[in-house]
Amino acid sequence: MDLRYTPEETQFRDExxxxxxxxxxxxxxxxxELGQRLSKDDIVTWQRILNAKGWxxxxxxxxxxxxxxxxxxxxxxxxxxxxxxxxxxxxxxxSMVGPVLIAFGSEAQKKxxxxxxxxxxxxxxxxxxxxxxxxxxxxxxTSARLEGNEYVVNGQKIWTxxxxxxxxxxxxxxxxxxxxxxxxxxxxxxxxxxxxLTIRPIPTIDGEHHFNEVFFDNVRVxxxxxxxxxxxxxxxxxxxxxxxxxxxxxxxASKFRIQRAKAxxxxxxxxxxxxxxxxxxxxxxxxxxxELKALEITQMRVVANSRNLPPGAPDPTSSILKLKxxxxxxxxxxxxxxxxxxxxxxxxxxxxxxxxxEPPIGPEWATTTAADYFYTRAASIYGGxxxxxKNVIAKRILGL
Numbered sequence: 317m318d319l320r321y322t323p324e325e326t327q328f329r330d331e332x333x334x335x336x337x338x339x340x341x342x343x344x345x346x347x348x349e350l351g352q353r354l355s356k357d358d359i360v361t362w363q364r365i366l367n368a369k370g371w372x373x374x375x376x377x378x379x380x381x382x383x384x385x386x387x388x389x390x391x392x393x394x395x396x397x398x399x400x401x402x403x404x405x406x407x408x409x410x411s412m413v414g415p416v417l418i419a420f421g422s423e424a425q426k427k428x429x430x431x432x433x434x435x436x437x438x439x440x441x442x443x444x445x446x447x448x449x450x451x452x453x454x455x456x457x458t459s460a461r462l463e464g465n466e467y468v469v470n471g472q473k474i475w476t477x478x479x480x481x482x483x484x485x486x487x488x489x490x491x492x493x494x495x496x497x498x499x500x501x502x503x504x505x506x507x508x509x510x511x512x513l514t515i516r517p518i519p520t521i522d523g524e525h526h527f528n529e530v531f532f533d534n535v536r537v538x539x540x541x542x543x544x545x546x547x548x549x550x551x552x553x554x555x556x557x558x559x560x561x562x563x564x565x566x567x568x569a570s571k572f573r574i575q576r577a578k579a580x581x582x583x584x585x586x587x588x589x590x591x592x593x594x595x596x597x598x599x600x601x602x603x604x605x606x607e608l609k610a611l612e613i614t615q616m617r618v619v620a621n622s623r624n625l626p627p628g629a630p631d632p633t634s635s636i637l638k639l640k641x642x643x644x645x646x647x648x649x650x651x652x653x654x655x656x657x658x659x660x661x662x663x664x665x666x667x668x669x670x671x672x673x674e675p676p677i678g679p680e681w682a683t684t685t686a687a688d689y690f691y692t693r694a695a696s697i698y699g700g701x702x703x704x705x706k707n708v709i710a711k712r713i714l715g716l
Contacts, residue, residue, distance in 0.1 A: 321388075321392075325388055325389065325392060328389055328392060329392050329396060332392060332393055332396045332397075333396050333400075335369065335371075336396060336397065336400040336402050337400075339365055339369070340362070340365075340400060340402045341361065341362070341365075343358075344358050344361070344362055344402070344403065345400070345401075345402070348400070348401040348402065348403065349401060349576075350680065350681055350683060350684060351681075351683075351684040351685065351687075351688050352683070352684055353524055353684075353687075354403055356439075356481045358403065359403055359406060359436070360436045360439075362402065362403050362405075363403075363405045363406060363409075363435070363436040364435055364436060366405060367381070367434050367435045367436075370383065371383065371393070372405050372410065372434050372435070372436075373405070373410050373414060373433075373434045374389075374390050374393055375390050375410075375411070375415070376410075376414060376415070376418060376430075376434075377418060380414075380418060380426065380430045380431075380434070381430070381431070381434045387619045387620075387622040388619055388620075391615070391616070391619045394568065395567060395568035395571075396568070397568065398566060398567075398568025398569040398571070398572060399568045399571060399572050401568075401569070401572050405436075406436060406439065406440075408439075408440045408441055408442055408477075408478075408482075408486075409433045409434070409436060409438070409439070409440050410433075410434075412440070412442060412486065412556050413429075413433060413440045413486045413505075413556075414430060414433050414434070415555070415556070416486070416503065416543060416552050416555060416556050417429055417430060417433075417543065418430070419552075419555060420503075420543055420544035420552055420555075421543050421544070422540075424540070425505075425540075425541075425543065429484075429505070438483045438484050439478070439481050439482045439483050439484070440482060440483070440484050440485065440486055441476050441477060441478055441479040441481075441482035441484075441485050441486075441508070442476065442477065442485070442486060443458075443473045443476060443485045443486065443487030443488065443506070443530060444456075444473070444487075444488055444553070445473060445474055445475045445476070446458060446471070446472060446473055446474060447472060447474050453488070453553065454496075454497035454498045454501075454550070455497060456471075456488055456489075456490060456501065457471055457490060458470070458471025458472065458473065458487070458488070458489050458490065458532060459471055459489060459490050459491075460489035460490065460491050460502060460504060460537070461491075462491070462539065465538065465539045465540075466536045466537060466538060466539060467489070467491075467504060467536070467537045467538075467539060467541075467542070468534055468535070468536055468537075469487075469489055469504070469506065469532040469534075469535040469536075469537055470532050470533065470534060470535070471489070471531075471532050472529065472530065472531050472532070473485075473487070473529070473530040473532075474518075474527075474529050474530075475518070475527050475528075475698070476515075476527065476528045476529070476530050477526055477527055477528075477698075478526065478528075479508065479515050479528040479530055480515055480517065480525065480528055482508050483507070483508060483509075484505060484506065484507055484508060485505070485506045485508055485530070486503065486504075486505055486506075486543075487503075487504045487505075487506050488501055488502070488503060488504075488549055488553055489501070489502055489504050489549075490502075491546050491547055491549075492546070492547045494547075498550040499547060499550070500547050501547065501549040501550045501553070502542055502546050502547055502548070502549040503542070503543040503544060503548075503549035503552045503553065504537055504541055504542055504543070504549075505537075505541040505542075505543065506535065506537050506541065507537075510535050510536065510537065511535070511536075512532060512533040512534050512535040512536070513530065513531070513532055513533075513535050514530070514531040514533070515528050515529070515530050516528060516529045516530075516531070520690070520691065520694075521690045521691075522686075522687035522688070522690040522691045523687060524687065524691070526691070557699070557700060564637065564638045564641055564642065564695075564699050565611060565615055565637035565638065565640070565641025565642075566641055566645055567608065567611060567612050567615055567641065569645065569648075570604075570608055570611075570641070570644045570645055570647075570648045571608065573645075573648035573649065573651075573652060574601065574604055574605060574608065574648050574651070576652065577601070577648070577651045577652050577654075577655050578592060578601060580652075580655050580656075580681060581597060581655050583679075584655055584657070591654075591655060597654070600651060600654075601651065604644065604647050604648060604651065607640070607644060607647075608644055610640075611637070611640050611641060611644060614633070614636060614637065614640070615637055615641075617633075618631050618633050618634060618636075618637060621633070632708065632709075632712040632713055633713060635700075635705040635708040635709050635712075635713075636705075636709060636713070638699055638700065638702070638705050639702050639705040639706065639709070642695035642696045642699075642702060643696065643702070645692050645695050646692050646693065646695060646696065649685070649688045649689040649692045650689060652685045652688070652689070653685050653686060653689045655685075656678075656681075656682040656685040656686070658678075659678030659679065659682035660682050660685040660686040660689075661686060
């Protein structure tokens with residue numbers, strides 16, 4: 317299998333790189349370089365710049381705003397975006413609800429939602445996890461009962477990322493029962509402004525508001541908002557998660573972090589020598605870089621193999637990308653913490669308490685290293701926990 321880029325693909329990489337240099341607003345670039353949290357406006361602004369270029373939803377069909385780049389160019393685009401570094405388009409829109417609607421939605425749903433999803437006029441969140449039904453998604457209990465031309469939804473979702481920003485939620489609900497727990501689940505689009513829907517924040521250890529609880533108390537949803545067939549939602553969810561896990565490796569983001577750690581370590585001293593020149597630091601960096609290269613090659617193999625799969629079919633090896641990719645995301649934030657040292661903790665305490673009792677201490681880049689480290693602990697859980705991915709790999713790839 318030839319994993320080298322063709323001259324055309326290399327030229328495309330140069331084009332993408334030049335666009336990110338010129339089009340990404342400087343304030344957003346600075347926040348990305350420092351690891352600072354982006355505002356909702358930052359994310360919307362950048363996605364609309366991409367959409368105006370025709371690059372917000374490259375993996376979609378051309379009919380709905382996509383590019384027909386194919387898997388290799390799409391991979392190059394994503395890697396260069398993370399290396400820039402530039403924000404990813406909102407994954408809930410671009411990589412999750414959009415592909416599901418294209419594959420399984422009605423024509424009316426496609427016309428209503430897809431243009432607004434691409435331009436981030438509608439911000440979607442994901443209503444999957446529930447108390448007691450996180451990675452064991454088939455155990456979900458949120459119910460949707462059909463009454464006339466409406467579904468009446470009752471239940472609770474948890475760990476709903478950015479629900480406080482969202483206009484809509486794509487939600488798994490139980491509409492029936494069967495011998496298998498996966499039976500009787502449907503995929504429903506819910507307006508978050510609907511009466512009876514309540515969103516409550518879940519503060520996290522990094523001091524930020526990423527996650528939420530969402531409660532449904534007799535929430536009435538038009539029956540036309542069901543995607544595909546009733547009780548077939550489990551298959552749609554598996555299709556969605558296959559798309560999510562291919563991107564969750566974030567090879568480019570880990571490359572950027574390790575490059576940044578090496579550069580910053582030149583200015584941090586251990587005794588009389590830069591941290592970057594110490595044996596322990598160099599060994600740790602080399603170990604991460606070797607694993608990152610192996611992950612990159614695996615990612616490229618998955619990309620190359622995707623040409624041989626039916627259109628839209630997920631590759632079970634995407635579980636390997638999720639498993640190892642998130643482990644390396646955690647490793648790269650850990651090494652940045654090591655570079656920042658005590659300055660990371662000082663800044664994190666100021667961030668959590670909201671009060672700086674002393675003048676700022678240490679470099680600006682240390683501001684968010686601890687917050688990123690703590691937040692990335694969740695990477696091995698979201699998108700299907702790494703323990704679940706090991707089971708998938710054992711069963712579907714190794715045949716155990």
